[in-house]
Amino acid sequence: MGLFRRRARGAADDASGSPREAQQATVAHLADFVRTRVGVEAYVEPVTSVTQTTVVLIATTGEWTRRRVPDARTAHRIARDLGIPCYDVQLTGYPQRMRDWNARLRARR
Numbered sequence: 001m002g003l004f005r006r007r008a009r010g011a012a013d014d015a016s017g018s019p020r021e022a023q024q025a026t027v028a029h030l031a032d033f034v035r036t037r038v039g040v041e042a043y044v045e046p047v048t049s050v051t052q053t054t055v056v057l058i059a060t061t062g063e064w065t066r067r068r069v070p071d072a073r074t075a076h077r078i079a080r081d082l083g084i085p086c087y088d089v090q091l092t093g094y095p096q097r098m099r100d101w102n103a104r105l106r107a108r109r
Contacts, residue, residue: 026067027078033057033065034082042079042086043094044072055079056089062101 034040039060047053051068055075058064069075072088079086 026069029065030055030057030067030078031082033059034084037061037063040082040084041095042075042082042084043089043092044069044075044086045089046072055086056094056098057084058095058098060097062095062097062099062104064098064101 034057037057037059040057043056043058045051045054045056045066053069053071053075054066055069055078056064056066069078076086
């Protein structure tokens with residue numbers, strides 16, 4: 001039947017690729033977010049029993065994006081390389097503008 005058979009990796013492979021490619025795609029996405037928004041700040045979310053460490057970038061409008069990172073140190077390094085401030089969400093919480101953005105999106109649905 002072959003439902004759980006491994007697929008041969010090759011040119012037709014999907015976008016998942018190698019861990020290095022995934023890392024490059026994550027950094028590229030975050031850099032694009034910073035480049036196309038104003039006043040972006042990074043917030044590091046700790047590892048939980050359900051998810052690994054993540055970094056959330058939040059613009060002044062409240063628009064945000066979240067990506068997984070290997071650890072908090074990596075998240076802080078990425079933020080430093082992007083030239084944006086970085087905060088630990090356990091210490092600062094999320095900014096009100098993010099909650100307002102989410103509320104506006106819910107109201108539109």
